[in-house]
Amino acid sequence: MSLNTDWVLNWVRASAAVIAENRVELIRLDREIGDGDHGENMDRGFSAVLPKLDDLADDALPADVLKLVATTLISTVGGASGPLYGTAYLKAAGAVADLGELDGAAVTGLLRAARDGIVLRGKAETGDKTMIDAWSPAVDAADAALAGGSSPAQILQAAADAAAAGAEATEPLVARKGRASYLGERAIGHRDPGAQSTSLLLRAAADVAGTAATA
Amino acid sequence: MSLNTDWVLNWVRASAAVIAENRVELIRLDREIGDGDHGENMDRGFSAVLPKLDDLADDALPADVLKLVATTLISTVGGASGPLYGTAYLKAAGAVADLGELDGAAVTGLLRAARDGIVLRGKAETGDKTMIDAWSPAVDAADAALAGGSSPAQILQAAADAAAAGAEATEPLVARKGRASYLGERAIGHRDPGAQSTSLLLRAAADVAGTAATA
Amino acid sequence: MKKLINDPKNVVPESVEGFASAHADIVRASTDPIFIVRSDAPSGKVGIVSGGGSGHEPLHGGFVGFGMLDAAVPGAVFTSPTPDPIVAATAAVDGGRGVLHIVKNYTGDVLNFETAADLAAVDGIEVRSVVVNDDVAVQDSLYTAGRRGVAGTVLVEKIAGASAQRGDSLDDVAAVAEKVIAQVRSMGVALTPCVVPHAGEPSFALEDDEMEIGIGIHGEPGREKIKLQPADAIVDRLLGPIIDDIPFASGDKVLLLVNGMGGTPQIELYIIYRRAAQVLAERGIEVTRSLVGNFTTSLEMQGMSLSVLKLDDELTELWDAPVQTAALRWGR
């Protein structure tokens, strides 16, 4: 079973909801090792996306939705996460170009393009204690699931699980990118807020795909 | 038994000691209804007086000591209490002029002159919740004791008792002079710091006179 | 108590030393007794001296310089200076045309400046004094020590300073100062207390949701303690009594001063300014000059005061005249 524009729309709506729910928690994480605005930034961005979804044409493709998310995040989030997530969605849109239905390969390509976009802008490597530490394991897990013949929903499930583990695994790390890098050893023991928001977003993607698949 | 220069010197030394001991308490009282500096001001003043006592001539009269206290307080205390206490000691010095020994009438005159000096500068009336509320009962009590034939030491004892009662009696008052007057009803329930310092100074006067008398 | 200080006893002398060293182009400091004086004093103009307890910086030292004060006399924190340094500062700035003392209305300041003026007169210096009492939070009546002098003092110092700088006589400078005093009204609010270094304890206690309305500038409690409100409501509450006092009327041109108490971020002061300007506009009162910042402070207190000065052509011209001090500068 493949995923279509409805899945992307549901993903975006679920993302907005989960970010709003976790706004305070993301602020708290960012206060520990950053400047305490990540939850506010992400919530401002996704709150701005929601009303714009109504303006999309009825025949909008997944790429159209992703591009809308990208430009809205870029123009409302600010901070480091705004351009990084913005680029992620922009590259994701590029990866699925004019596809109406996304099969496993397309979904995996979408995730990889998003991750590569973030690396391109932010130059972070795995282990730098950034959102990349959630994205990269997610992409690897998606690759493996795709190779194992999983469905798109299963691929997203695997990616979400890996992102969650990746976010958790940022806790013992010293940061080498972003504000947390200024803290040196003091960042140890704290989870990276961007990795956590990535984990939330990918979990939302899997959840709404799961619902779509079983529906 | 009359009081001499040694009594004044001892009074000043005891004053410095009792003010230093009560510095924090006077600061606390002034913080409640003023600006929290009365203990610091008085302590700065009397600490400055002490070393100057050594410069006095061997044949210094009580008035010389009182004048020294006056000028030192004026030039080191600042705030409202500096000029007020300064004037008090200056007028006290004037009242005992060139007496070497102070009998009961002289001691009572000294207290009255001090009180009158403060009223002259500060224009406070009894009940305005100022140091006058300790001084005036003290002067009245001294008058009564003198009329009753008390010794100078007993006169000072009566004055000190009355000052203590007067200071305590400022607690229920609304202030009409000094910083506490800005507080309106909110000054009620707090003792006036200047009345309290007056009570401490007069108690010191009585204590050293008592020692002198029994010695 | 968290402060960037060494020994609490050295706060004033060390700060004055640093101030004089940072602004050596404008001022020099006398250390015994302590005062701050224009480096080019005495000059041929009327001298202007102000002073008071420390802890209100930039008041008064930050306003010493061309077109404003000739000398400032800082006392201990929140404690009026003694007469000696006031006399010395007065003598240092007297160029033969007399000296104006600008005194904030507190018993201590008034008494110490009074004594100093008497002593200076003995030395043959002509001294006039004006007493600033712009705080409408205090009812001026027989039942108080009179209204306090608060942030309006800065406006008196600037405008009287310009009058002296253009060569006015002592009488005229004093008259201009009195005019400003007659036409300026202020009121303040505190969100937090301040800590006097030698006391080491907060000046009053406030719960997390409380504020003090009608505060002075010495960390005294205000007239009333009430629940914290949004900025706009606070402005309305302060501006009402200010406007009604003189009263200011539709058609008036005014200077609006939003004064931070020391610990309030600038971003908040401009939120306050926005509402204050709105309210005045609604009343038909035109803000033709404005000043926003920390000018008359209470150490690290969070809070602010509003001051409104009724302007006419003369006061506006004197306000606009060049000034070159550490804390206020334009026109040169």
Add this chain to the structure above:
Amino acid sequence: MKKLINDPKNVVPESVEGFASAHADIVRASTDPIFIVRSDAPSGKVGIVSGGGSGHEPLHGGFVGFGMLDAAVPGAVFTSPTPDPIVAATAAVDGGRGVLHIVKNYTGDVLNFETAADLAAVDGIEVRSVVVNDDVAVQDSLYTAGRRGVAGTVLVEKIAGASAQRGDSLDDVAAVAEKVIAQVRSMGVALTPCVVPHAGEPSFALEDDEMEIGIGIHGEPGREKIKLQPADAIVDRLLGPIIDDIPFASGDKVLLLVNGMGGTPQIELYIIYRRAAQVLAERGIEVTRSLVGNFTTSLEMQGMSLSVLKLDDELTELWDAPVQTAALRWGR
């Protein structure tokens, strides 16, 4: 959280509105998107735009005006602005000779200004960017996002602004800015955290006897948390790494900036200045220019930073050149 605000969401727009209304003689504000611009922009000179998260006031809006910035773009509190308002501000100040972006080195600021520069280039505007990174508390290495831009930014903006004001080309203005960046070093300390309005909680926790050494300007914790020390010891601790970094050497002429973080009283800043000037003098480094006050703040944080800029004749002349902004003014 005790703040003089209305709705936390409106802090930036309301404050900008108040700012523009208080300084209408110097600036005007665009409200959608939000930026502050010189009232006489665009002019025939190179334009200069800076910006960043709000909460650092007077940085950057307070430095818009003659001889300094042409526009400032405030983001949400402690959050870099998005590209749109940067592009709009860039277009608003471009008079045909190009625009310099002065960016503080934070990932967010760099990325958003980068995107804005790309977009402005598409519109045919020539944009150059310089990135300020003066904070020696952060080791510049492969293992960090690079040194942060802190209070030295003010010096870059003033000096580059003077270069643009005298008619220099975009290349020359950028070169002057780069020279300042190469020659300025800073380090800061916090005694208290700050509270971001939308977060409502202190940015970090400190005991009554602790301070954070090596803080940035966003309420981030510093490099290390240590016991509170006397002011002089704190100065020594900050100034050492600053001096050793370039390194500054005996015979150097420097500008010394003592920058308050927002909640520190001025009386303390001058105690700091006193010691910093002493230490530099002991090392044979001559302080020929100085600046003391709240210029690059972190809301109501108590603390300060020291910045030292090595001066030469050109930089001194540009520093001394007239400037007329809300927060820095001289020579006119």
